[in-house]
Amino acid sequence: xxxxxxxxxxxxxxxxxxxxxxxxxxxxxxDLETGEAATCYPTRNLAASAKLYTVDPKEHLRxxxxxxxxxxxxxxxxxSHTHTEAYPSxxxxxxxxxxxxxxxxxxxxxxxxxxxxxxxxxxxxxxxxVRVQPR
Numbered sequence: 001x002x003x004x005x006x007x008x009x010x011x012x013x014x015x016x017x018x019x020x021x022x023x024x025x026x027x028x029x030x031d032l033e034t035g036e037a038a039t040c041y042p043t044r045n046l047a048a049s050a051k052l053y054t055v056d057p058k059e060h061l062r063x064x065x066x067x068x069x070x071x072x073x074x075x076x077x078x079x080s081h082t083h084t085e086a087y088p089s090x091x092x093x094x095x096x097x098x099x100x101x102x103x104x105x106x107x108x109x110x111x112x113x114x115x116x117x118x119x120x121x122x123x124x125x126x127x128x129x130v131r132v133q134p135r
Contacts, residue, residue: 081106103118105118
């Protein structure tokens with residue numbers, strides 16, 4: 001299960017909305033064992049595409065260092081799907097770097113954004129529950 005405190009959830013969704021018409025992306029840091037996110041790191045999409053995303057490596061490094069300095073680990077990546085459901089595309093599966101991460105998709109296809117999370121291990125996709133926790 002992925003647990004997102006409401007401020008983290010809201011920041012992630014807001015970043016995805018401001019990225020339109022392109023996909024937006026970013027990283028989540030927190031506790032890898034419990035799956036609780038502590039912070040969201042919005043990043044630039046170097047692909048500048050409505051169909052692909054690439055997290056800026058410099059921003060990834062900065063986020064990783066900040067997370068570590070605050071006692072957290074990188075626990076996942078998020079990105080938006082601008083016109084499709086919140087389900088990993090073949091490109092998303094191909095670039096899933098860590099089987100321990102949460103792969104979060106924010107679909108902007110409908111009026112209300114839809115947030116779903118997956119585990120991707122050796123090309124196999126498994127959806128997991130997402131709990132938004134008020135804080």
